[in-house]
Amino acid sequence: MRAVRRPEVRLPELVAYDGGELEPEGDYDGLEFTDADWGRQSARGARFMDCAVRRCGLDETVLSRARFIDSVLSGVRGIGTDLSGASLRDVEVADARLGGAQLHGAVLERVVVRGGKIDFPNLRGAKLRDVAFEGCVLVEADFAGATLERVTFDDCTLARVDFSEVRMKDVDLRGAAAVDIARGIDRLSGAVISATQLMDLAPAFAAQTGVRVE
Template sequence: MAGRGKGTTTVRAVRRPEVRLPELRPYDGGPLESEGDYDGLEFLDADWAGQTAHGARFLDCALRRCALDETVLGRARFIDSVLSGVRGVGTDLSQASLRDVEVTDARLGGVQLHGAVLERVVVRGGKIDFPNLRGAKLRDVAFEGCVLVEADFSGAELERVTFDDCTLARLDLTEVRMKDVDLRGAAAVDIARGIDRLSGAVISAAQLLDLAPAFAAQIGVRVE
């Protein structure tokens, strides 16, 4: 557990995205295309349920209140973009790349982000149930005021990641690798698996007490 006093290791701050969108053009409403190239567009209240845009590229775009139920966006790239109020179940973002992206008030269930790369990303508000982040790489990612339920980070790499005012329910941290991960600001932390992988993270004294039963179970200590 890192501290801030003299002679102790400090947690490096997250480098946050600075998204400055240009004047956007409204999208024409047509279906998405695999390997499509979308630049400087605003997608407003679009229903992309069941559509496929594998490998598509979104640069300087805004996606507002779009429906992403079973939408396939595997290997898609989102750069200098904003996703606001997006919602959906079973959205496929496997191996996608998000760089300099702001995600606000998302409501997603079972989103597939395994193998994805998130760099300089803010996830603010909303609720994400059962996200699959297996093998993902998160660098300079700030979660703020959101709820993550049964997030699977198995085998993921987290560097400079924060969870301010977030509720983290039944996290799976199996084989995760952490560096400069700050959990102190989380409203609640519940780790279902992989509590032994918290090396590289910093938690508060109060959180240590809350997690004590899980630590004890990990090393085989009975508390009666």
């Protein structure tokens, strides 16, 4: 297994943002956003570089095709956040509480997702490279058709995850606290699991191959 290359985010001295609502194609550099309500705002195609986003509300916020580079997102929360086609590179995400986040077609590279809970994230067709999930809960995460390379899930709970048509390389599930695979049990080639996880997943493997256990 090749080790995950983790982000090294070193934020400069930040300036508090006081520019009002976000703007599509906006360019945000070296800014700190704190306790802002971005509900239903649109920053489609915007670029956030060397930024900190702390405890901001993202209900139905449109961030499709946005780029987050060398940035930190901490305590963000929201329902229906649109991050489709977004790019996150060298980013730390901490204690996020998101529901129904749209990340299909997104690209995540050198990203750490630490703590928090993400319900029903749509990661269909996404590309994850050097991504570390740590101590978080993912409920019914949809990775269908995604590409995962050097991805770890340490101390995470994966509930009813969908790995249909996923392509994996150097994916480490051994550290996960719980792994419940709803679909795509046959797509674990390229992943490593523990002996205990193998026993837990045995019924799903048997069902996939048509073996009846009595």
